[in-house]
Amino acid sequence: MKNFLVASLSPLALLTLAACGGDKPAAGGGGAPAGGGAAAAQQEGDKPQAKKVIAPRMDLDMIKRTFGSYAEAPAAPVAATPDMVALGNTLYHEKHLSKNGNLSCASCHDLSNYGVDNKPTSPGSDGKNGERNTPTTYNAFRQFKQFWDGRAETIEEQATGPVFNPVEHGLADEAQLVAKIKEKPELVEGFKKAFPGAAEPVTAANFRNAVGAFERTLVTRSRWDDYLDGNKKALTAEEVIGLDQFIKVGCVTCHVNRTLGGHMFQKTGAVKPYTSHDTGREQVTKAEADKFMFKVPSLLNVEKTGPYFHDGKVSTLEEVVTIMADIQLQVTLKKEQVDSIVAFLKALTGPLPAEFAAKK
16 A cells, blocks of 8 residues: 555645735844944844744635545454454464465564565565565555455455465465464464354454454554644644645545545556556456556555555655656646645654554
């Protein structure tokens, strides 16, 4: 969800009111001493004051209507229990459930590293790299579909996708997954505890339900959430300026709701082409209209989840913002615009859950 498609054909209606006037020059340092010449030095100890950053006034009601809610996402197929979540945690970190016993979900989706490995693409059990950048598992269940091409409807359905992918975990089918699980008695006991009423608790379906139950606990909360919940001081003036630019430039056309994405598909290269052999959702639907369409990813924690785009070819947020404004909006941004938008994006970073942050 890894991760940054700002795709738009036209900017959304302005969500801001007029700015509070221009920046005011700092009140001034002392003048030259009496009797001094025109180029007299400042008095000793007198230093220029930094220019005060003044944020624009924002229409907070409109901001809340646009960003305040989560996207519509599928609910869990079964009610989770603590034992189910605990089993899902174990399975997420279990390397035995791969072709060569050397790869777990956590190998690429490191929970102490914001759910990613910071590689352009990730190696599988045989060491061969996949073609797409690894999306984060944090907050993933809040998105309307899973994978860059949306081929899975739920986080539970997604859970076995990599397991049966020959380039990733490399297991052949559900029967091999079940056999692998049964090779470890402690895993079998975990399934019995998590699914006590099942005649046969160790199944691929229960694997999906357990991993999904665990991944639905992977949540972060940032100052962005505090701001949306009414704390106007949660964002700095510089970050509010960045939010204002994010809206006015047009990024907001596709990056809305609390997760700033994860709710729609959009073409990469809406107005200018983006060079890629990967045709995205077209590979799922076989429809020409879906060529180069990818899920608009969530921008939560985007500061931590680089490199970016579905192919992982862009290294920095500054590059991402500049490129996407160009190829999605046909807008050439000034450096100060890029810097302010990046400042806003960094405000989307939330602390990791304590149990995973402690591993850093």
